[in-house]
Amino acid sequence: MTIHNEFQQKLDQYAELAVKVGVNVQQGQDLWVAAPLGTEELVRKIVRHAYLAGAKSVHVQWEDEEIIRTHYELAPDETFQEYPIWLSDAHEWVVDRKGAFLQVESHDPDLLKGIDPERIQDFEKAKGLALDRFFEAIDNDSISWSIIAMPSYKWAAKVFPRLEKEEQMNALWDRIFTAVRIGCEDPVTEWRRHMDTLTRKAEELNKMNLKELHYKADGTDLTIELHEDHLWLTGASKTPRGTDFIANMPTEEVYTVPVRTGVNGTVKSTKPLAYNGNVIEEFTLTFEKGKIVQMDASKGLDILEKLIETDEGASYLGEVALVPHQSPISDTGILFFNTLFDENASNHLAIGSAYPTCMKDGNILSDEEKEEKGLNESIVHEDFMIGSSNMDIDGILRDSSKVPIFRNGNWAF
Structure with a gap:
């Protein structure tokens, strides 16, 4: 097997794991995926596995880091004191439909370095208030949700500054795959075994x-x-409808x-x-x-x-x-x-x-x-x-x- 084919196999396993173990998409359920640009290869596989698992519809919300940075640099101050109504409505749509929410992280750790902290705080306040019902559903496990990650060049450079550019990405991919148990024969079964171990420790406490x-x-x-x-508790949760999911992978x-x-x-x-x-x-x-x-x-x-x-x-x-x-x-x-x-x-x-x-x-x-x-x-x-x-x-x-x-x-x- 070539290195490229081996990587694609691992990437496909990762997408399947996010769908079947992370959010655990159910037959007829809606899935919302939030992801930054640069993660398209993984997200496309996630969408495919979601439909194979029986999803009714899969919606992807894309973000662009350069646009986010420009927004924080140039938008007027009052912009950061409000949150788009259509976007808060979309979050509530997921709650009302008893959907699933998957977040793919890949951001530059220094994305907003040098930005006025007041702007960041104002927007976090506005976002928190606007998405109160959505975050309450998250806190109460009313919907299945999960967070996974994929390397970006800027993130990989931050973690491995002494490596060459392509080596940085490969190194971070390797660490992520290892952390989420990708590469073993059956990652889904391995994850269930891992969660059983954590559950026993929680029970003792x-x-x-x-x-x-x-x-x-x-x-x-x-x-x-x-x-x-x-x-x-452990990272393994259950919705009121009895759907198991793992919030952090x-x-x-x-x-x-x-x-x-x-x-x-x-x-x-x-x-x-x-x-x-x-x-x-x-x-x-x-x-x-x-x-x-x-x-x-x-x-x-x-x-x-x-x-x-x-x-x-x-x-x-x-x-x-x-x-x-x-x-x-x-x-x-x-x-x-x-x-x-x-x-x-x-x-x-x-x-x-x-x-x-x-x-x-x-x-x-x-x-x-x-x-x-x-x-x-x-x-x-x-x-x-x-x-x-x-x-x-x-x-x-x-x-x-x-x-x-x-x-x-x-x-x-």
Whole structure:
């Protein structure tokens, strides 16, 4: 088999995996694919596999990075304070039709470098408000959704700056295929086996019913309170109609929600955060009664400040995720400058909204009940990486006794 044919076979496996395991398209279901230009070869295969799986219709929304950059550079300020009604209607159409949503990431990590942070913040606010119902459906797993990635030349150059241009793309493709288990004889079966392993770990944590987590590492001394009704979940989810799907591909995490006002101490990032076309590096956050009261960063502090100022909930945490340091993505030693991959190589936390599904009967809780249980609300949800090989995490049980959860960056039970 030639190298070209081998690549095409892997690309086809990847598309099939996204359709059958990621969003798990059902007979007669609509699928919306959001993708940047440059991903056409993969997206065309996704569309084909979706129809073969029984999709009723497949719609593709294309984005162009150069146009996005020009828009942020030249559009008037008021443009960033609104979101197109037709586009918010389209998102709600997916919810109303009980469709599936697939996002293909391939963006340049530095796409919006140098853009006024105020513009980025304004648009994120407008988008969050306009798509509130869509994001609520995502948070509650009311529709099947998934995120996958494909290399672009600028992204690959960021990850592998010392390689030649074509070698950069090949190297990033190789890492992505490895991370999503493409290349084995039956990727679909391999993924189901992998998710079974993560599910067993989540079940063990749920049996503990931890009261708190205490993180210790260089620059980190943080305590996070967990509600007695919290649930540890994996990337495997299920819609109300019983359709299984995997929201992030790859995924190596088990995660839950913190009590909104129960976070205290300081945490230090261990990987750069690629956020809205900017990179934030070496930052620390200090929490008091759940709220971020102090922050610092060696790079991108202005972007970090605007992120946390987005709304009241953006200064609180919405997710706690555990990923062992010795895991397939971390073992590559590669910094991806893409949260989809970097968060699955490291313990991480998320600024902003909580997933109600991480609470018993959370998807049927009223807004008042969510607030009562300490679930954070925000129009943002941004993961940042804090794990390392020297991180220890203790679990505090309901009787105040301790149990080791992580030692030296890896599972301790």
